Amino acid sequence: MDSVLKxxxxxAKGHLAENTLESIQLALDFGVDMIEIDVHRCNSGEIVVIHDFTLDRTTNGSGEIANKDWSTLKELKVAGAYKIPLLTEVLDLIEGKSAINIELKGSNTAEATCKIVQDYVENRNWNYSDFIISSFQVNExxxxxxxxxxxxxxxxSKASISEAIKIGKELNALAIHxxxxxxxxDKILQTKKAGFKVIVWTVNEPDAIARMQEFGVDGIIxxxxxxxxxVQCLKLKGKVKSEKKA
Incomplete structure (x- = not known):
């Protein structure tokens, strides 16, 4: 319970504009074990960190990311103040500070993302165990x-854990999310029995966080x-008090 990945x-989406270097730095300042981000491949081939398929919700631009070159995207503002980062910029920021979960959000993201991961493992201070590649898109x-x-x-998975386990076995995956x-x-026990770690999303309320820890998940997003x-500190304090009473 005490080793649940934070x-x-x-x-730190709840505090600062999502998927920005500033938001990621804040999460690091909070002491996370891992950062979760979303990536798309833009028209000129770069892997950019942004959630939606279009620019309209989070930036002062509009249109599909897949149709935009990096030269255009890098000039836009997220929430009026921040820049869209490249995946490489995020990796440079968090190197040695945390692991990373890269969600392949857009189409045709897998190969380019994996090439970056391979490069950072072979040429920088990263290990494959510092990464998780996740997606709803099974083909990716x-x-x-x-x-x-x-x-x-x-x-x-947002529909069927059993189906996710089936796919996970075909992929030799590490985790079900x-x-x-x-x-x-019971579903968590089923998933662990099948040999997978369980990383649950998106858990924001303290009572829900505590419940997921009690259920024995491996990570909480x-x-x-x-x-x-x-919540983890409160549980540790409670554990210490219980040990003292005993």
Whole structure:
């Protein structure tokens, strides 16, 4: 319970503009074990960190990311103040400070992302165990697995954990990433019995965080990573008090 991974959702989404270097830095400041981000491949080939398929919600631009060159994207503002980062910029920022969960959000992202992961493992101070590649897009996960047997994979699910386990076995995945809305204690036990770690998303309320820890998940993704730290500290204090009484 005390070793549950604290994972910042799109950085510290609940505090600062999602998927920005500033939001990611804040999550690091809170003491996360891992950063979760989303990536797309833009028209000129770069892997950019942004959630939506279009620019309209989070930036002062509009249109599909896949149709934009990096020369255009790098001039835009997120939430009026921040820049869209490249995946490489995020990796440079967090190197040696935390692990990373890269969600392949857009199409045709797997190969280019995996090439970056491979490069950072071979030429920088990264290990494959510092990465998880996850996605709802099963075809992208199979492309990632085809590229490398070494890169850890997580299967995202918001409908059926049983189906995710089936896919996970085909992929030789590390983890299943279910939505909190479909998680039960029995489902977590089923997933662990099948040989997978369980990383649940998106868990924001303190009571829900505590419940997921009690259920025995391996990682919790939250918009408020500071709450993950706080709940864990409270549990540790409670454990110490119990040991003293005993």
């Amino acid at each position: 994972i910042g959702h799109r950085g 996960l199979f492309e990632a697995r085809k590229f490398s047997e070494k890169i850890p994979i997580g299967v995202l 279910p939505s909190i809305g479909i998680v039960t204690k 939250s918009d408020y990573p500071d709450r993950l730290v706080k």
